Amino acid sequence: MSEGRFGAPAGLLQRLVRTEVRVGDVRDAVEQLGPVPAGLQLGLEDAGRGPLLVLEEGGRSTRVLLAELALEMTRAHVAATPDAVTAALTSWLAHRPVPDAAAAEAGIAVLDWADRRHTELGWQVVVVRDGLTVPWRPTAAATTALVHRTRSAALGRSFTVPGRLRVTGPVGVWTHPDTPGLDTAVLVRPEELLREMAGAGLRLRDVHVVVTPRRPVACADAGVARRLAAEGTEPCRTLPWTALPDLGWV
Amino acid sequence: MDDPTQAVLVPHWLSGPDRAEVERAVQAALDGAPVHPVAAIHLGDVLTELHVAAAREVVWPAPVARVRRATGWGADVVPVRLSAVELASVLSLADLAPQARTALTGGRSA
DSSP states (O other): OOBTTTBBOOOHHHHHOOOOHHHHHHHHHTTTOOOTTTTTEEEEEEEEEEEEEEEEETTTEEEEEEEHHHHHHHTOOOOOSSHHHHHHHHHHHTTTTOOOOHHHHEEEEEEESSSSTTTEEEEEEEEEEEEEEEOOOOTOOHHHHHHHHHOOOOOOHHHTTTOOOEETTEEEEESSSOOOOOOGGGGGGHHHHEEEEEEEEEEEEOOOEETTTTSSSEEEEEEHHHHHHOOOOSOOEEEEEEGGOOOOOO | OOOOTTTTOOEEEEEEHHHHHHHHHHHHHSSSSSSOOHHHHHHHHHHHHHHHHHHHHHHHHHHHHHHHHHTOOOTHHHEEEEOOOHHHHHHHHHSSSSSHHHHHHSOOOO
């Protein structure tokens, strides 16, 4: 099951017994939080609209109202207990925005949805943090040159991202061995994938790739790929192999 | 001709042994006495679907896992999506074991 920004989805009981997380609960969790990741500074400020949580990291500043966090936690069915709110806050911090410098140093290019309706794909720079892949959105201070350099370096790193091939009949499925979410990085090197699939006995003539961002990638001939994606309950996009180089950035 | 990508594919929830039996029976039919070419295509599509069902399980495990949790079905039960003619082509195999036949015709079929 997919992880939300506040951790694993609530169980059925918690969804039925809804409780309200209040600003004080979040404030207590911030004040009692254990060690935070190196380079990250947390602070509380009182602004006109209420207390703010301020994150400073690598030149990137993020400010969020505690009331907003509390409301989002309530909507995510987080229990209003110290342990649950602390766990939700820790998960939210793991999803915090990626500083430009961190993306430049360690960004990896993966495929993500390019539109809200989940119909188009594009490349996205992500950073792996605590086993999560967190997308990078350039700050307002990021220059065009920095964005280009960061994307280019991320594509370069994706060439070294390993992929594990599993062949099941006429389908090849590529999975990242350790980090869910990095599976689509292998698509920066399509020729190598073709060679490896041929080496594993899977010789495809009209290769299509079935992509759901953050999920393993399936490769098959057109008809089999259509069958794989047909009537699925999760959004996916089927592309001819030759369309991969034309994908832009999200 | 019935195009498997255009026809409605209906999920049949089959356990590991059921799927192995369907695969065995279909392969035996294709390897045995000559089969009508159209029937051979449908049987070939059934084999493809068995592989595709396994691939779907790797790519998108969550929706099927939710169904298993709700129904209490075993971890090896996955939906095998067949068109009406593909299902008919499997059921026409006299050699198909009763348990797999039941799974396809009643059983857990949605």
